[in-house]
Amino acid sequence: MSFLDLAAQNLVSPMVLFFALGLAAALARSDLAVPEAVAKTLALYLMLAIGFKGGAEVAASGLSARMGAVTLAGVALSFLIPVLGYAYLRAASRLPAADAAAVSAHYGSISIVTFVAATETVRGQGLGFEGYLVAVAALMETPAILSALYLARRSGDVPAGEGMGALLREVGLNASVVMLVGSFLIGWATGPKGLAMIAPFIIDPFRGVLCLFLLDMGLVAGRGMREGARHLKPPVLAFGLGMPLVSAALATLAIWPMGLSVGGAALFITLAASASYIAVPAAMRLALPQARPAIYLTLSLGVTFPFNLALGIPLYLALAARVGT
Amino acid sequence: MSFLDLAAQNLVSPMVLFFALGLAAALARSDLAVPEAVAKTLALYLMLAIGFKGGAEVAASGLSARMGAVTLAGVALSFLIPVLGYAYLRAASRLPAADAAAVSAHYGSISIVTFVAATETVRGQGLGFEGYLVAVAALMETPAILSALYLARRSGDVPAGEGMGALLREVGLNASVVMLVGSFLIGWATGPKGLAMIAPFIIDPFRGVLCLFLLDMGLVAGRGMREGARHLKPPVLAFGLGMPLVSAALATLAIWPMGLSVGGAALFITLAASASYIAVPAAMRLALPQARPAIYLTLSLGVTFPFNLALGIPLYLALAARVGT
Amino acid sequence: MSFLDLAAQNLVSPMVLFFALGLAAALARSDLAVPEAVAKTLALYLMLAIGFKGGAEVAASGLSARMGAVTLAGVALSFLIPVLGYAYLRAASRLPAADAAAVSAHYGSISIVTFVAATETVRGQGLGFEGYLVAVAALMETPAILSALYLARRSGDVPAGEGMGALLREVGLNASVVMLVGSFLIGWATGPKGLAMIAPFIIDPFRGVLCLFLLDMGLVAGRGMREGARHLKPPVLAFGLGMPLVSAALATLAIWPMGLSVGGAALFITLAASASYIAVPAAMRLALPQARPAIYLTLSLGVTFPFNLALGIPLYLALAARVGT
Amino acid sequence: MVQTHLKKRVEIVLEAPALRRLIDRLDAAAVTGYTVVPVLAGRGHEGSWRGEGLAGDAGRMVMVVCITDPAKVDAVLETAYAVVSRQIGIVTVSDVQVIRAEHF
Amino acid sequence: MVQTHLKKRVEIVLEAPALRRLIDRLDAAAVTGYTVVPVLAGRGHEGSWRGEGLAGDAGRMVMVVCITDPAKVDAVLETAYAVVSRQIGIVTVSDVQVIRAEHF
Amino acid sequence: MVQTHLKKRVEIVLEAPALRRLIDRLDAAAVTGYTVVPVLAGRGHEGSWRGEGLAGDAGRMVMVVCITDPAKVDAVLETAYAVVSRQIGIVTVSDVQVIRAEHF
Numbered sequence A, B, C: 001m002s003f004l005d006l007a008a009q010n011l012v013s014p015m016v017l018f019f020a021l022g023l024a025a026a027l028a029r030s031d032l033a034v035p036e037a038v039a040k041t042l043a044l045y046l047m048l049a050i051g052f053k054g055g056a057e058v059a060a061s062g063l064s065a066r067m068g069a070v071t072l073a074g075v076a077l078s079f080l081i082p083v084l085g086y087a088y089l090r091a092a093s094r095l096p097a098a099d100a101a102a103v104s105a106h107y108g109s110i111s112i113v114t115f116v117a118a119t120e121t122v123r124g125q126g127l128g129f130e131g132y133l134v135a136v137a138a139l140m141e142t143p144a145i146l147s148a149l150y151l152a153r154r155s156g157d158v159p160a161g162e163g164m165g166a167l168l169r170e171v172g173l174n175a176s177v178v179m180l181v182g183s184f185l186i187g188w189a190t191g192p193k194g195l196a197m198i199a200p201f202i203i204d205p206f207r208g209v210l211c212l213f214l215l216d217m218g219l220v221a222g223r224g225m226r227e228g229a230r231h232l233k234p235p236v237l238a239f240g241l242g243m244p245l246v247s248a249a250l251a252t253l254a255i256w257p258m259g260l261s262v263g264g265a266a267l268f269i270t271l272a273a274s275a276s277y278i279a280v281p282a283a284m285r286l287a288l289p290q291a292r293p294a295i296y297l298t299l300s301l302g303v304t305f306p307f308n309l310a311l312g313i314p315l316y317l318a319l320a321a322r323v324g325t
Numbered sequence D, E, F: 001m002v003q004t005h006l007k008k009r010v011e012i013v014l015e016a017p018a019l020r021r022l023i024d025r026l027d028a029a030a031v032t033g034y035t036v037v038p039v040l041a042g043r044g045h046e047g048s049w050r051g052e053g054l055a056g057d058a059g060r061m062v063m064v065v066c067i068t069d070p071a072k073v074d075a076v077l078e079t080a081y082a083v084v085s086r087q088i089g090i091v092t093v094s095d096v097q098v099i100r101a102e103h104f
């Protein structure tokens, strides 16, 4: 299926439309809002569901030699992407080192909701994917933070701050990693039988819950745009749209030889192209407090996420159709 | 089916019984309570589900010439009902102009949960209804506020207060309108295909979620009765029980010639007979702060809602059986 | 099926594993957490679902003469168990009267989540159970509180405090009793027809929701262990593991002659062996404020609940296989 | 300059299960009002606690703020203290200025 | 000893539907900031209320805390009072010390 | 009249991701306790924010209230300030009276 058809189809999916509704409502200053406690829980639910399903899939299909290679590629990209992003931002924009490092950390890491949305697009095309990609997603969350910190400190204008150890513990044990990995392992341990037990909770209503969460993300993204737009100078804005494409290209090359399924390749590329907006921002507030959240949150949630959701995912699927098997 | 049979059946439905449970628990001062964040979310869910289903139904059945007429009738009733209510309250009760206007605004507007409960009763009778009635419901929310404000200001004893424009924006963009209309449009755009995607979220568990929400409404209504009962003098109380019947009669006449389906007619009558308790109270706090919430909230939620839920809906369905086609 | 097979099977069920995940995350000081509003609502949901299903089952199977006897046995155990527990704690540990009484009250009362988890194990074995056991569960919640208070006051070193009447009202009308009994009655009134209406909400996703709630309980239990461990001297710890077994033995003897189904017997034994951690702690804060929550909460939630969930339930099912019919 | 009047602000942190008891007493003590604020977590002599994940009220705290007239503050303090001294919680008092003296 | 500076702490309890209106006015009044705290329940001249279970904003309160310079406090009070006097709510002011004087 | 004792009330508004860090420091600084209050929204030098809809901690604030002895207040302030000065947040101090002096 061509990119245009995919994009056209994608743009009228309930998921994208509910995101758009949230965006519009927030930009129009409607008082529509999802309570914080519920937003947090929807995120937990999505991670529980996607993690468990991935694990159960692995239990069914077993481990493939390929898994190691794909994981390695993912981790490597998570380390590498911030280096490229940082270099660009320092050269093209006048962002201080801390801001440039913090921003690029988000792009090396991943957005689990972008991943989840991509799994739905993949499924929508009747394609399957390798369940272990959920684990790869979890493993790609943190490396980017490390290289960003390294870059920031090397730059000199960033004080050493807290010990790396404490930070690593905080990041490594952050809710999303624990939830994703934990559910993956439980899904793996209990397998299809376990999946069957809770399928009516984690599979049947999944898409609908995703719509509600995307409505919420649209509301938050719209608010962020209203607040943060003025902080985004053109070169930074360009980064928010261009970096996903660069990462996607790298990811495509990286997995070409690995013979992932088309669906799996699309998801892997999506991971590389997506930008974190839950785990990394919190980590940056601790590790690089002088970096301005108004910049990295607005860019990741207000620019890159909508771009990936609306156009990126279909594009990555089209790319995957070339390199996947 | 006769009114009595319908009423008898209705009174032992899980929905009504859960509402009664909440009412009883609150009156007995049990500490049973639904957290605010969850109550808000249940309301969003109900509006998302009913809006989306309505839109998908319209996508399937297409627009009918009738739609325009029904919408007009609904909007007209929303404007008209407060005028009657205000006239009665000023004549029969000693309520000040602001209170009388605020109360009558609630009855011109609509209660989406009453509407939702009615759709279940209609479905329970194996009847369908025109999906666009969801849009009609949304359009009936605000006109009543305008005529009530007009009445209050004409009365002279109410200061002009905030600019009308700001208020209209706040009301027009209030969460329930946005959620209802937005979901309706998304349902319309994605049609039955979109509905199929999220049906396990918005259709299958719908009734159960409604029970939980009605339990919560029972709790809140019971609390309101305990607190607010003393504010309701007999003529006002009579208004809470009589006005819905008057509105129902008007609505019945209004749509008689329009040839709505029996189910659709029942829902239209229910809209006219229902009283808002989410959107209008909030608007009244801004537009007519001198009006006492203890009066209009207690009357709408503590008197009219239970009446409609238990007896009104079956009655309106029986009426509809006469005028519907 | 032998205890070992049951235990082995049970230990790799998603429910137990999600509890373990929560426990591990909390002990590792992860920031994973379920918002309070959601935890409260999950508990309400479980009680609504289990209560309604029990009532609907009774509506289907009708009342049996046996019901009275079983209820009596349950209430008697709820009164009796605290007496044994108190005697042991005063003799074996140096706990002050108030602490000993408060702790033993928890063990005479019941844990509805332990009950719910047991119903899943029972179902997992393809067994059914008597629906009225839900009502028995509700009736077993409070008697233990009364005998514990009696013991505490008799001991002399506990001031009389508030009037018993006020306390009884507060306890008798506490959220879990109202929710459980109310839903049971509604399920009974609406029967299988009512159940069919809301089954997609209270049956299909039930197991999955239970997993999420057990994750939360694991998180809370782990936190409690970290905080409270130092308060648990060996004899008290031994109580947390031994008392359930004693209660289970008593319950087994008590219902032997009554000819409950195997599933029903397992649930009855589980009720006796389980320790409250929602209703009783709150009641103890009012009735015996000088008793230390760090002791009874940690023991009930951090020691006895995990024990019952992992090993107790299979054991009680194995016992039931001997005495059930 | 806006004319203000001296009042007292009583702030009570109390375990949730005892809240209703406190409020009933405050009503009896004829305070003109109070405000209950949620609390997420805390630490005190009874150790530290967090509300997250709790399905029940035990082990959670709430904060009650009561603005009262200096003439009534002792009565309010005694009322509050009568409850708090038996439970887990604390009481503090501070001076505040209000515009509508008669409101409190 | 840490050097601190005198500021004023304005605490407003206001019904939720009017919050945005208050905040827009505070922004206009050029306060350097504010913090909005949730409120669970309360009682006042308009009677007692609880937020639990409410799907809408009417009948709920929020608390707004605004630290401001003594020189600006009258302007803030007038702003706050202009809103609160028409709605359900109260305003109190107290003295506080801050470390970064220039921040407020 | 009820006998009370002077204490200090330190109120900290801090971005949520740094809360644990602050609390660990307060524990180290041997305060007798603290209370964490949720915050819905706010505005400051770093701009305005709202907690609604946020799935993560970044961009949210919490409020920490710490009642401490005047003799310890400087230590508490320095501790708090060491964290807050690097993050988004503010610190204020005010006088309060308590009944049980030894409790704080």
Ligand SMILES: Nc1ncnc2c1ncn2[C@@H]1O[C@H](COP(=O)(O)O)[C@@H](O)[C@H]1O
Binding pocket: D031, D032, D033, D034, D035, D036, D065, D066, D067, D068, D104, E013, E014, E041, E042, E043, E044, E045, E046, E047, E048, E049, E061, E087, E088, E089, E090
């Ligand atoms: N004396 C008081 N102390 C603390 N809070 C109060 C007091 N009076 C009123 N409030 C709060 O302000 C809200 C509105 O007060 P009122 O306008 O008097 O009904 C009440 O619901 C309380 O939350």
Ligand SMILES: Nc1ncnc2c1ncn2[C@@H]1O[C@H](COP(=O)(O)O)[C@@H](O)[C@H]1O
Binding pocket: E031, E032, E033, E034, E035, E036, E065, E066, E067, E068, E104, F013, F014, F041, F042, F043, F044, F045, F046, F047, F048, F049, F061, F087, F088, F089, F090
């Ligand atoms: N003047 C103020 N009054 C009350 N709260 C404030 C004030 N300034 C800042 N805050 C709170 O502290 C947070 C961080 O402030 P800032 O570091 O100035 O952005 C803000 O989001 C507000 O919640």
Ligand SMILES: Nc1ncnc2c1ncn2[C@@H]1O[C@H](COP(=O)(O)O)[C@@H](O)[C@H]1O
Binding pocket: D013, D014, D041, D042, D043, D044, D045, D046, D047, D048, D049, D061, D087, D088, D089, D090, F031, F032, F033, F034, F035, F036, F065, F066, F067, F068, F104
């Ligand atoms: N020094 C303090 N500052 C602020 N809050 C406190 C302080 N001490 C106790 N609290 C609060 O009051 C609750 C009960 O205190 P306690 O009775 O000492 O355990 C604690 O959990 C805290 O939420």
Ligand code: NA
Binding pocket: A106, A107, A108, A109, A110, A111, A247, A271, A272, A273, A274, A275, A276
């Ligand atoms: Na990425």
Ligand code: NA
Binding pocket: B081, B106, B107, B108, B109, B110, B111, B247, B271, B272, B273, B274, B275, B276
């Ligand atoms: Na109406």
Ligand code: NA
Binding pocket: C106, C107, C108, C109, C110, C111, C247, C271, C272, C273, C274, C275, C276
């Ligand atoms: Na028990």
